[in-house]
Amino acid sequence: MITLQEFHQDFLQSVLSDADSRGLMKPQAFFENICEELVRTGDLTNNYTAAEYIKTGIEVHGYDFDEERKILSVLVHQFFQEDDITTLTKTQINTKINRLKSFLRKCTQGLYRDMEETSDAYSMAYNIYRYKINNEINKFRLVILTDGKATRNLIEIPTEVLEEVHTEFRVIDIEYIYKIYLSEQNNNQLEVEIDLPCLEIKTTSDEYQSYLTVVSGNQLVDIYEQYGQKLFEQNVRTFLQFKGGVNKGIRNTIEYKPEMFFAYNNGITATASDVELDGAGHITKITNFQIVNGGQTTSAIYAAKKNSKLDVFNVSVQMKLSVVKDKDKQNDFVSKISEYANTQNKVNKSDFFSNSPxxxxxxxxxxxxxxxxxxxxxxxxxxxxxxxxxxxxxxxxxxxxxxxxxxxxxxxxxxxxxxxxxxxxxxxxxxxxxxxxxxxxxxxxxxxxxxxxxxxxxxxxxxxxxxxxxxxxxxxxxxxxxxxxxxxxxxxxxxxxxxxxxxxxxxxxxxxxxxxxxxxxxxxxxxxxxxxxxxxxxxxxxxxxxxxxxxxxxxxxxxxxxxxxxxxxxxxxxxxxxxxxxxxxDKDEKKYINKEDKKDKKLDSGIELQIIVVNIDREVWHNLFLYYKKYESTSSISFTQLDILEKMAKGYLTPPSEKQSKILYQLFQKASDEGAIA
Incomplete structure (x- = not known):
């Protein structure tokens, strides 16, 4: 297991390597590295922008605006770049926060007018001013980024009201980033405390256990308020706003017929690695909760309450929750659920790019x-x-x-x-x-x-x-x-x-x-x-x-x-x-290189397929033959393909040729996609 100190050293080396190879200042490289981590985990959005502005009593290094949740984050860093982990003190935290507060106050007063229009900072100040005067901000978030370590009692900073906006404070230190790394190695320990009545679906599968349950609109809003995009890390979609017909329908149902939401909406498909139930058969905790289908529904209900001020008290959403028992198969299991469940709107094949060859x-x-x-x-x-x-x-x-x-x-x-x-x-x-x-x-x-x-x-x-x-x-x-x-x-x-x-x-x-x-x-x-x-x-x-x-x-x-x-x-x-x-x-030289490359790849691919096919257990081939034989009339398998599969199942092909291997592998993949094999 990688220790915090080892992780810190690796993270520091990443920053220094980036700075050297890309011509960045070291603090710039630090800011980019840590922000990219936070975008992946949903702590920041794709909108985050680096923009340094330092004056007397003011210090800021960038900002981010979550358009959906209407959260404006202003970011400042304390990059120690020391070999040993340095402690971020209470005095340093207070100083950074006060400088961010001063910056925000001045932005709302039109600070951009005194800035150079061609600077990153001008864009930042102008956008913050525009968001504020248009009443687009529900929350300020003041964030300190550091490669040091803050003691736990210093990270919990009470919320305030700044410029009539609810304001919260966060310290993202090296230990926080380290925990992200650890959680990714252990399938993201995201735990949701909740109270949901449920019906356990009996199954003979040793891979998963499913439950049917109902989530209220308010419960869904509270969960999304707390976890945001972290709920959708394995979802193939992003929220499409109220542009598509599906989302307009969701909004209209919430506004005019909330009691009919359960009947009209397909609900949510979610996965978890574990659930806890009480004596009454209610789900009380969901571990590694991921919404793999229903991101639009969740986001639309949240937007309806927060942005349109609609009442979602009477909204009920059905949820199918699958608990994946085998942690090693979780990613593949979730991917297949995502692919098969996402049929409401068109989903590009590239949305499943994580599984691309x-x-x-x-x-x-x-x-x-x-x-x-x-x-x-x-x-x-x-x-x-x-x-x-x-x-x-x-x-x-x-x-x-x-x-x-x-x-x-x-x-x-x-x-x-x-x-x-x-x-x-x-x-x-x-x-x-x-x-x-x-x-x-x-x-x-x-x-x-x-x-x-x-x-x-x-x-x-x-x-x-x-x-x-x-x-x-x-x-x-x-x-x-x-x-x-x-x-x-x-x-x-x-x-x-x-x-x-x-x-x-x-x-x-x-x-x-x-x-x-x-x-x-x-x-x-x-x-x-x-x-x-x-x-x-x-x-x-x-x-x-x-x-x-x-x-x-x-x-x-x-x-x-x-x-x-x-x-x-x-x-x-x-x-x-x-x-x-x-x-x-020239074009001919390029064409020749491509042609030779593909010729080499065909040879490599053929050999690799033979190795893969030969290493698959004969019992698997036997089961595949029975599967295709049973559904021969509907599976679009040719007589030749079935014959090759039967010979492989009986051990007559030792080894199969490259052409036979290709056919066998295609049949194996097809059956796998259809859920015929684990």
Whole structure:
């Protein structure tokens, strides 16, 4: 088990590595790292924005607005960056809170009028002022972020009323982030205390136990008020607001026929790892409570009460609650429930991206491909693809000191390939800078769409060359970040937008030549070619000047950069930049590489499928044959397929050919998807 001290060291190294490889100030890297953790857990939304503003008596480093719950969070950090965990004192906490209070008061009085319009801080102050005068804020949340540790009695700070708004205070310290890590390794111990009458559904399955119950509207509002997006970590949806017909119907039912809600609404499907019942057969506690279908219903009821001020006392919601007994199968079980239950509105296949073969293939290539020795080093290394947050650290949990040292040398921290960051670099090269500018999670969702569609058209798309090129694009993105940060014209604002638009412009510029950037040059050297640096400096300066002078009527720079029209404007810039032909490859060369790559992958895939099929127990094949034989008339299985399956079940194929293995594996997957096998 990783200790708090070890986790702190790993987290600190992540921050320092980010700062070095991306040209960030260390406090900036700390702020981004900790905020991304909080977005994943639902403590912050995708709207969070870094924006530093420090004056006498004022200190703030960013803000976040939860549009649904109407919670405005202002964020300040205390980054100690010490090897040992430092204590955050009561005096430091009080000082930070008072500075945040002062900032909020001044924002509501129109502080933005005295600020430079091209700064991140101006956008922050202006938006806070706008939210307040439009009465869009139900709660202020003042948050201190720190890599230190606050004693428990200092974290509980009484709530107040500030500028006529209910205000609460939070300290997010290293121990809080550590507990997130631990909970993820133990399937998120989220416990809900509740009193629900229930009917236990008898089942012969040893995988789960189900209950039918009814949740009142007020109970659902209280649960969502406390836990927010944490309830939906495994839900394939996000709340769609009152735009779709389903949600309009929910709102109308609540307002005009609340007593009919139970009859009209499909209710909620939820999972848990455990429940506690009292003597009367009521559920009193739900552990690891997750709403996997019914996110719209939950959010709509909450919005109806909080935003529309509707009475939800008479609203009753049916809930099917499945308790997954086998913790190792929980994620797969939940995924299938999500997929089968989510049929009310269209759900994109990319919403199930966590189960995409993309991740497995990227992981395999990251393990197989060594990075060339560079900079005089004799040690070869790997890029570590982290499919699940915390995987890099978790793989070291039970290693000896010598083994851990070896692991870290072979997988240096700066070569951690984070899937969220990967989505930013890929989207930028795909010429979607406005998507990148909307935030990391939004960018990841768009990337999932792209990959899912690509794999549907070409199941051999993720090749070894793609992996190497993707790593090269990460290196390119980081290098541009560093160049912008170090530029003498850079004024510490809108760096993220400048970088995304610079990479997209470079991609567009090369595309117009009819050629392709030779990413292998970056992969081999693990750095940007020197003859690409000057063009990037010219492009980034021009883009910074352009985006920080938005057209009349645009709210601010940040909002302008999120619009497709911004990219259309940037794309038309004529900068006179010429890319060295030595960095490019022509269409025929690119086509040849892709063709050879797919040929190699077909061979690898065929061998891998044979191994998988041979390692499946013969009893499983026997049961599969009986299943398909029973439903032969309705299962769309051909005589040839059934014959191959029967021979495999009887042990006549030793081993099956690549073609037979492919057929057998497809039948196995189909039966698995239909729930015929565990």
């Amino acid at each position: 993309f991740h497995k293939e990227m992981k395999n290539y990251s393990k197989r491909n060594w990075v060339s020795t560079v900079g005089g080093s004799q040690r070869r290394t790997h890029w570590f693809y982290e499919r699940v947050r915390g995987e890099y650290l978790n793989e070291q949990a039970y290693l000896s000191k010598a083994e851990k040292t070896k692991f870290q040398l072979e997988h240096p921290k700066q070569q951690l390939l984070d899937k969220t960051f990967l989505s930013k670099s890929e989207n930028a090269w795909l010429q979607k800078p406005e998507i990148v500018s909307r935030g990391a999670q939004y960018s990841f969702s768009a990337f999932a769409d792209y990959i899912t569609n690509w794999l549907e058209k070409d199941n051999l798309a993720i090749t070894e060359s793609y992996f190497k090129d993707a790593v090269a694009r990460v290196i390119l993105f980081r290098s541009v970040e560093k160049l912008v940060s170090q530029a003498n014209w850079y004024d510490n604002g809108f760096r993220a937008q400048t970088v995304a638009y610079t990479v997209s412009y470079l991609s567009s510029l090369i595309e117009k030549t009819g050629q392709f950037l030779n990413f292998n040059l970056i992969w081999e050297e693990q750095k940007l070619p020197t003859n690409l640096i000057d063009p990037i400096n010219i492009i980034s300066k021009a883009i910074y000047d352009e985006i920080t002078d938005p057209p009349e009527g645009s709210a601010n720079v940040a909002q302008w950069c999120k619009k497709t029209s911004c990219w259309e404007t940037i794309k038309q810039l004529e900068l006179g930049v010429v890319i060295d032909s030595k960095l490019l490859m």
